[in-house]
Amino acid sequence: MKRPVAANPPVVHPVIRTHPETGEPCLFVNSVFTQRIKGLRGEESRALMAFLNAHVQKPEFVVRWRWTPGAVAFWDNRCTQHRAVDDFLPHRRIMHRATVLGDRPMFRAAPAVG
Secondary structure (H helix, E strand, C coil): CCCCCHHCCCCCCCCCEECCCCCEHHHHHCCCCCCCCCCCCCCHHHHHHHHHHHHHHHHHCCCCCCCCCCCCCCCCCCCCCCCCCCCCCCCCCCCCCCCCCCCCCCCCCCCCCC
16 A cells, blocks of 8 residues: 555746636635745744735635535535535435546736736
8 A cells, every 4th residue: 555645746836827718817825735835934924924824815705605405516626725614414415526627727828017
C-alpha cells in the first residue's frame, strides 16, 4: 500500500487559473489543499493565503443551497469552491460524487488593451 503522500504527491498550480471553457480568470486556492504560494517567503505566503481565503468567503461570492427531496446540485470545481455545511440534521444527506477528469490548471494572461 502506498503512503498517502506517495499516492498523492504535491503539485504546483497557478493561484489564478484561466477557465478552459470561458477564458475567465478565477482564484484557484483552497484553505484545505493549498499549502503555500511558490516564490514567496513563509510569512508572505501565509498572509496572502489568509487574505485570499477570506476573499472567496465573502457573502457576495457564496451560494447557500437549500436541499429539498430529490434535489440535485452541480458545480464546476474549476471556478467554484465547495464547503459543506452540517445543517441537515436530523435528516440524512446522501451524496454521490462524480469527478470528470479535466485539464491541467493554467493561467493565460488577457491580451493587452491599447
